[in-house]
Amino acid sequence: MKIEQNHIQDTNKSGLQSHKENFDFLANNLSKKGANVEAIVSKLKDFQVAIPSWALGAGGTRFGRFSFYGEPSSLEQKIQDIGLIHSLTQTAGAVSLHIPWDIPQDYAAVKDLANGLNIKFDAVNSNTFQDQKDAKETYKYGSLSNTSEAVRQQAIQHNLDVINIGNKLGSKSLTVWLADGSCFPGQTNFQTALQHTENSLKDIYKGLPDDWSMLIEYKPYEPNFYSTVIQDWGTSFMLANACGEKAYSLVDLGHHLPNSNIEQIVSVLMLKGKLGGFHFNDSKYGDDDLTVGSIKPYALFLIFNELVYGMQNNPQNPDLAWMIDASHNVKDPLEDLIQSLEAIQEAYAKALLVDQAELKAAQLNNDVVKCQEILQDAYRTDVRPLLAEARRLAGGALSPINAYRALGVRDTLIEERGKHTVATGL
Numbered sequence: 425m426k427i428e429q430n431h432i433q434d435t436n437k438s439g440l441q442s443h444k445e446n447f448d449f450l451a452n453n454l455s456k457k458g459a460n461v462e463a464i465v466s467k468l469k470d471f472q473v474a475i476p477s478w479a480l481g482a483g484g485t486r487f488g489r490f491s492f493y494g495e496p497s498s499l500e501q502k503i504q505d506i507g508l509i510h511s512l513t514q515t516a517g518a519v520s521l522h523i524p525w526d527i528p529q530d531y532a533a534v535k536d537l538a539n540g541l542n543i544k545f546d547a548v549n550s551n552t553f554q555d556q557k558d559a560k561e562t563y564k565y566g567s568l569s570n571t572s573e574a575v576r577q578q579a580i581q582h583n584l585d586v587i588n589i590g591n592k593l594g595s596k597s598l599t600v601w602l603a604d605g606s607c608f609p610g611q612t613n614f615q616t617a618l619q620h621t622e623n624s625l626k627d628i629y630k631g632l633p634d635d636w637s638m639l640i641e642y643k644p645y646e647p648n649f650y651s652t653v654i655q656d657w658g659t660s661f662m663l664a665n666a667c668g669e670k671a672y673s674l675v676d677l678g679h680h681l682p683n684s685n686i687e688q689i690v691s692v693l694m695l696k697g698k699l700g701g702f703h704f705n706d707s708k709y710g711d712d713d714l715t716v717g718s719i720k721p722y723a724l725f726l727i728f729n730e731l732v733y734g735m736q737n738n739p740q741n742p743d744l745a746w747m748i749d750a751s752h753n754v755k756d757p758l759e760d761l762i763q764s765l766e767a768i769q770e771a772y773a774k775a776l777l778v779d780q781a782e783l784k785a786a787q788l789n790n791d792v793v794k795c796q797e798i799l800q801d802a803y804r805t806d807v808r809p810l811l812a813e814a815r816r817l818a819g820g821a822l823s824p825i826n827a828y829r830a831l832g833v834r835d836t837l838i839e840e841r842g843k844h845t846v847a848t849g850l
């Protein structure tokens with residue numbers, strides 16, 4: 425299935441007049457406050473977030489998995505699904521592949537397909553947290569940190585293979601997330617595990633093309649429940665520094681202990697030029713991978729406020745690889761992704777509304793109340809007409825969810841692919 429431009433325009437028709445009124449009203453008010461509305465809308469239009477190939481099927485837990493029907497069963501179908509949400513939102517112009525779940529059979533065909541849908545290949549993800557079919561060594565007791573040299577070599581080689589695959593598709597970064605750690609005190613030697621990990625990462629780094637970056641993800645626990653080798657941003661930052669200038673930390677919103685000040689982590693990493701990638705999701709308890717903005721939208725806004733500040737003030741930090749890293753048990757995965765994209769754009773738009781000069785002046789005066797007023801005034805603004813306008817200008821839907829339903833996308837996918845489908849991957 426492909427969504428044609430004229431179908432999107434048809435679904436937009438009935439809402440166009442009221443959108444125009446809402447947008448003009450908001451734009452007027454914001455302009456009076458000194459905001460450059462045109463610049464904000466154009467920034468929203470340019471902001472693209474990668475969709476990971478594992479987010480397109482219904483998720484699940486060890487307690488069960490319920491199909492949503494019509495799920496993609498090949499890499500081509502996954503890219504087609506991203507094409508569908510991209511045509512409606514104009515925000516999902518990239519895919520992040522997971523190897524070995526998504527090894528292309530025919531590279532030229534996969535590239536052509538993505539090209540035709542305006543989808544780029546973002547970071548490629550390696551997988552050393554599962555044993556692969558016919559693999560000689562097992563990752564049961566770790567991969568890059570394993571006490572066995574043969575296991576470490578196999579995991580290093582896998583990462584080099586992933587770089588090679590990504591290179592053929594035009595990717596420019598490798599994301600390394602390790603499940604390595606221990607479940608019980610005494611099970612591993614912390615120092616040895618970290619040292620092995622550092623050396624292994626350095627070996628992978630040696631195989632990184634010049635124009636590539638390596639993104640090192642951290643996570644405090646799960647699947648290991650006592651210790652994780654790369655447990656926090658400090659460890660990831662240290663490893664990135666040890667590897668070299670093309671290595672960066674990657675922040676996943678779900679990978680922090682409760683109440684961590686993620687916006688401060690983002691800010692420090694950007695100051696040091698070491699924030700390379702970002703995984704969006706939301707959570708109540710741990711790495712819940714819920715829809716972005718569904719639980720803590722204010723925290724998301726505060727994080728975006730630091731991201732925007734960093735993008736404007738930290739030329740030492742590279743452009744970030746943005747990705748949604750979510751999974752869901754009870755929603756249509758495509759609707760879930762549309763909601764996540766909307767929440768990301770909303771937080772970004774609100775952060776763009778913060779008057780940085782005014783905030784700085786209030787900070788210099790130690791006017792604590794004023795500082796809070798400035799942030800909350802931006803946060804409380806209903807920016808949805810700005811998002812809709814950015815989408816409209818780019819040829820997308822005024823309301824992607826409504827259009828998705830009106831166009832009967834899921835029903836068509838079920839017709840095409842059948843009811844009893846199982847997506848590959850997680």
Ligand code: AOS
Pocket residue numbers: 478522549601641643676703711749850
């Ligand atoms: C795992 O918790 C991490 O968030 C990874 O980024 C990602 O979810 C994993 O690589 C998926 O396979």
Ligand code: ZN
Pocket residue numbers: 601641676703749
């Ligand atoms: Zn992640």
Ligand code: ZN
Pocket residue numbers: 676678679711749
């Ligand atoms: Zn995660």
